Amino acid sequence: MGDYYLAVDIGASSGRHILGSLQGGKLVLEEIYRFENGMVKRNGHLCWDYEKLFGHIKAGIRKCAQIGKIPKSMGIDTWGVDYVLLDDRDEIIGETYGYRDRRTDGIDEEVARIIGERELYQRTGIEKMTFNTLYQLMALKKEHPEELEQAKALLFVPDYFHFLLTGKKVNEYTEASTSQLMNAAGKCWDEDLLARLELPGGIFQRIAMPGESLGKIRKELAEEFGFDMEVVLPCTHDTASAILAIPADGEDYVFISSGTWSLLGIERDEPDCSEVSRQNHFTNEGGFDSRICYHRNIMGLWMIQSVRHELGDSCSFAQICEEAEKEKEFSSRVDVTDQSFMAPDNMTEAIKDYCKKTGQQVPETLGEIASCIYASLAKCYADTIRGIEVSTGRTYTRIHIVGGGGKAGYLNKLTAEATGKEVHAGPTEGTALGNITAQMIRSGEFTDKTEARNVIYRSFDIKVYR
Template sequence: MNRYYLAIDIGASSGRHILAHMECGKMVLEEIYRFPNGMIEQDGELVWDIDTLFEEIKLGMKKCKEMNKIPVSVGIDTWAVDFVLLDELDRRMGNAVAYRDTRTEGMDEEVYQIISEEGLYEVSGIQKQIFNTIYQLMALKKKHPEQLIKAKKLLMIPDYFHYLLTGKAVTEYTNATTTQLVSPETKTWNWDLIKKLGYPEEIFQDIQMAGTELSNLSEQIQQEIGYDCKVILPATHDTASAVVAVPSNQEHNLYISSGTWSLMGTELLEANCSPVSREHNFTNEGGYNYRYRYLKNIMGLWMIQSVKREIAENLSFGEICDRASKSTITSIVDCNDKRFLAPFNMTIEVQNACRESGQQVPKDISEVAAVVYNSLAICYAHTMKEIEDITGVNYDRIHIVGGGANAEYLNRLTAKFTRKKVYAGPTEATAIGNITTQLIAFEELTDLQGARKCIYESFAISVY
């Protein structure tokens, strides 16, 4: 009889429940439920509809009961940096504000009055992103200090969902590091920094590593969904789970976790918090088993997702990719320009960027998409060169994992501009990494090395 494991993977635009089991030494996946997600405007803020998301989590878990495939464990991963605050009665305070909200504008300067940008990188190793939790908390301190005064718990989004399932409040390590408040040396909260910034110490929960058994489901949840199972902490930051699923046991791997964001980097056993690393805006985010994901955020397929919604809603991503491959436009934009983070209209923003730089202005979906794909691939090539220069390693291949691994044209462009062999897949890397952590916890897989060998043998990998 199969033993099932459930990964609940929630991204910025959708979430899904992936059920998995082992069969003849290979991992077998089955998507059993999918639901939409997205930021909404509420009280003048861009927020996540947390209550609806949790109802969707439970609906998908009920599907397991209906299918008579009850999992032995479940784990939830989401995006990083965002959080909720709970009061003394464990009631949520305020909105679950999304990272693309403008509340953090100017908050970097407020933080740098207390600790310099250089000093902050030295003690955190985390790249500057204006939406990092450290700046979100400063926005609360300046604009809604009453919330911080009354708060008793801070939980990252996946930690909050785990709390709702079990009643146990902890912070998982990989997501905790994205707050910019965790020390890469002690691998726990940087209490000195937290005190200097004036954030209440009591709100920060114990940090636990991915693979930790959190608890069984609470009695209330058991009654609601019709069964009990273990909750195993995966690498709750979706990129961290995706990196777990990079199907290679080479000593040095270069990867792109390709989705709404493109996260390009390598794995290190020690953080690189050097001035050179900071100048190139690389981050040392926590990974599984205290590895470091040494990477750079690149705007990613968010640009294509936005353009599709604006001018090609009826086309699939595959069709958009195919049309772009037939375009001859050569215009390029800087994908990492903040103008593309949350523009009113992405298509117009891309067109304006081309016009302002004296290049051909793309007119239709074929040309706009071609500009985006070519710009992304060139950005990958520049980032790869930076990584090689900083680490002193000459990588012979790039592994592209996540939904973007399906973008054949982008994969070919990446191979062309980087002059590296590109291995694309698996596409469900985040869910696979989530499940992998559970499988290791239950000793169905021995360790990360054995798991990556299993992943390579279980899923299709395309080579360019």
């Protein structure tokens, strides 16, 4: 039996602890703990409950001891852009805002008067989205400047949890890249940009690369858990972790990290910070081995998740797919990147309103609504891939879908039809798998990413749609 490695994978709606190990030349995953997550309304804002989340992190670690499977190392990945500010006592300052909070509305216009969108993109390579850390901090500077003045450190969400575990403060590269404050080419904080925005550069930490060890967990935690272990930085941004787990060789493919968001793109060695890239809504985020995850952020299955929740979670995602396929002739489409779908009070009504405003048939049944969403996603995927092919001057023959969205067979089929490309779906636990893979490369279980991906390909069922 090989060593165990623990991935704590926390998404916007749930989190899970997954153990990975090599058994008979194959990677085996075991989910040992799962918990719910979600933003909470506090003082009129959407916030995260980090104390509760850290309680779940510790509970899942204790489960390892209970089942007698002690991990050699662990790492945490989460969504991007959100952060905490710490004071000189390492206490959190102010609210723990979530990226769907509306306090950043209109802040982009104020930022544009300081630095134009074209120059900002040339520096950072990050698509302008008003929830990016840049806009969150500028909103905070406007509403609560005293909190920024008091701050001694900024840690992104996984950085904060790693700090609670080890006492080490770093800003991991893939997560830091989502902030729109990092220089894409230099892979460092853009000091000139921070100065122009009058943000305190001293709060940002050293940028650490995936695979770096933060050392052992704190002594008091080791005593609490009954064992010691190393903390190794994975790609702490969940998208980058999922991309590391793509079971592909060569470069002849595009990826879709499919979950609450759909992140569609390619891996490349250098960022593309051109004006054409900006106008086509592509972003250059950090990846494993200092590579660039060049992709577009698409709303993804958030829309389906929201509709399901509005129905009281009374039907499964598989049932929703079945209802959508029954209504496959329903022709109305929505722009899944439209801001009206970011955080509506009611997703079903937002879709109906969009169809009504654009002169299309208004969906009434669950099947019609789901059909509209899935077909609209597939169309957006096809349009985005064409944009990538134009910008890179090459054609890609296949699509690799990783993450939970890979279970949506009807969407995968629509994607193959809309793009005319072969779709390879799986593994569905892409993010946790990529997290574990980074730890295993660090420990020497795999010599590099290529070997790891070959093992992943042999270890999991990959469904192909043509």
